[in-house]
Amino acid sequence: MSEKDALKMDYLVKNIQFGERIFRLKKVKNLDALVDQISDELFAEDERLPYWAELWPSAIGLSRFLMRNPALIKNKRVLELGVGLGLTSLVIQSLEPQTLLLTDYETEALQVTAENFLLNGFERPEVQLLDWRNPQLNGLYDCIVASDVLYEERFFRPLILLFKNFLAGDGRVIIAEPNRAIARKFFKMLMDFGFFYDFTIIPVVQDGKTIQVHNYVIKRKK
Template sequence: MTPQPFLHTTPDELLEPTVETVIDIPFHTGNIRQFRIVLPTSIDSLLDHPSTHAAFAQDEYMPYWAELWPSALMLGRALAQQPWPEGIKVLEVGCGLGVTGLIALALGMEVTFSDYDAAALKFAAKNAQINGLRQFHTLPLDWRYPPKNMTVPLILAADVIYESRNISPLLNLLNTVMGPTGECWLSDPDRPQKEEFQSALSEHGFAFEAMATTLERPQQPLVKGTVYRIWREH
């Protein structure tokens, strides 16, 4: 039997109540922009629900999308420090709450939020709308099965190589979707797969710049990580 993409929909009754937080992002222009982020109040109810247990049994699914991860903030801050062409088309992979995509939208990009959980797309769209951002699309996507009819100059991915099994599918996605002169910007909190990932990039014909970064937040531990700029070697 041919393997099929895995897509999931977290039941609506698990998406309430919600909480709103505000993040501050410094831009290359010198101004600091605030973004409102709505997210589920607690991930515990999602973890304990039978639909999550069933999805985990089927594909080791976990509702990681419902957290505001440090890597998303790291990647968003790195993006905001660069000038980008107006209207550049972007695919955000595993968008979760859409934090990185929001910052890309604020930079004038046209963003496609993608995730394998429809609830994540719902929250990403809501977060874009409450921040007055409209140039976006949503795409249900298991990125182990890249869309064959899409090519973009920029792919964004935050904290997607948390397991070694994710590395090969990610590189396949880049080969399939990233334009010939395109780039992928990817953030990782220096998980144990760091060296494996870097070796795999080189072995598959990708060049990269690894930018060490830290994230400081009030009353939160310091997080160290890496933002990668990845492109094809020619």
């Protein structure tokens, strides 16, 4: 997106608490106003709606799961796919990974996430624009983390190929998603590619509704 076409956004800061830890999250004040700025041309390019600007229940569920399982992150080389507003990114950083690379398809998501790191007293993170269909990555990761990325079938195979190519041999993929029916196709395909998984359900209440966030820990079959 060119500077001329850059989205205009108003923000508010929300405190989000997990146990005794409080994270400050800068988020978009009016999501509908942001969506209204998306031109027909930009949407037609790749259906580029600003999904990143919403604080999804899966990001909250994944953050809680990681806070309860810090060994999955501590001293690990971590890659996050689709940072959104950066809530899970902040949680990962607080759990002391060896390295952390934050990626997203949208420049604005990376910018807001970097600002949220500074807002919480962390150093500016390493960020990279990334298209899962053509991932330009180097090296292997002990842990690949993502939330709410299983909403379109066209992304399933590229994601699994990314896991095969960039996950360390004994590494883990951690994915949170709200038990969408379409995601079942992904997990069947995942097993066909030589992975297995288990999951933990964490309920998240949003707008008076309880969403059962499934947190999957995925490994290669031995």
